[in-house]
Amino acid sequence: MISNTPPTPYYAVIFTSIKSPEAGEDYSDMAREMDALVTEQSGYLGHESARDSLGITVSYWVSLEAIAAWKNETRHLLAQDLGREKWYQTYKIRICKVEKEYGF
Amino acid sequence: MISNTPPTPYYAVIFTSIKSPEAGEDYSDMAREMDALVTEQSGYLGHESARDSLGITVSYWVSLEAIAAWKNETRHLLAQDLGREKWYQTYKIRICKVEKEYGF
Numbered sequence: 441m442i443s444n445t446p447p448t449p450y451y452a453v454i455f456t457s458i459k460s461p462e463a464g465e466d467y468s469d470m471a472r473e474m475d476a477l478v479t480e481q482s483g484y485l486g487h488e489s490a491r492d493s494l495g496i497t498v499s500y501w502v503s504l505e506a507i508a509a510w511k512n513e514t515r516h517l518l519a520q521d522l523g524r525e526k527w528y529q530t531y532k533i534r535i536c537k538v539e540k541e542y543g544f
Numbered sequence: 545m546i547s548n549t550p551p552t553p554y555y556a557v558i559f560t561s562i563k564s565p566e567a568g569e570d571y572s573d574m575a576r577e578m579d580a581l582v583t584e585q586s587g588y589l590g591h592e593s594a595r596d597s598l599g600i601t602v603s604y605w606v607s608l609e610a611i612a613a614w615k616n617e618t619r620h621l622l623a624q625d626l627g628r629e630k631w632y633q634t635y636k637i638r639i640c641k642v643e644k645e646y647g648f
Contacts, residue, residue: 442561442598442634445638452640454558454642456602457546488560488600489600490595490597490598490600491596492594492595494545494546494592494593494594496593496594496602498558498560498602530546530647530648531647532547532645532646533645533646533647534549534556534645535642535643535644535645536556536640536641536643537640537643538558539641540638540639541636541637541638541639542636542637543634543635543636544634
């Protein structure tokens with residue numbers, strides 16, 4: 441689903457990743473857990489995901505403080521550690537301020 | 545591929561879309577054409593795409609002016625018109641300033 445975000449400005453985290461061949465069922469379980477957990481965070485506005493050879497997840501937030509709090513959430517810290525250690529060949533995270541939005 | 549973007553700040557366009565069932569070979573041809581054409585634009589820094597039920601394309605730019613010029617490129621204007629008319633059920637475009645980047 442496309443997130444129904446509020447009027448700008450707000451913040452976005454663009455998470456782009458390439459999975460490792462070792463990312464198996466443990467990865468899928470954690471991905472599902474994070475997909476649910478993120479929606480419960482303070483300041484969360486929505487998130488969008490797609491994956492083919494590349495994975496892109498964009499999450500939307502009210503503030504940089506909300507992004508920092510999510511980064512430091514206990515289960516999310518474990519997910520990040522496992523991601524670096526075994527699930528991702530490479531990834532990049534970009535923190536953005538959304539200045540303008542349009543669509544139909 | 546994950547884009548090798550320069551030190552922040554720079555700009556990102558997050559394009560999230562849901563394709564219409566009518567998006568056939570004409571859509572695929574135009575998507576391929578835009579995928580090549582965008583890389584030739586002034587101020588272009590890279591782009592990343594993934595699609596499953598949702599499509600997400602993020603393109604990176606040196607400035608808002610470069611983004612505006614790409615929006616007004618002749619073939620791209622045609623692609624946008626056709627996108628609205630027949631290829632997309634819905635889409636959203638978000639213009640962002642990338643303030644921080646990390647990864648491995």
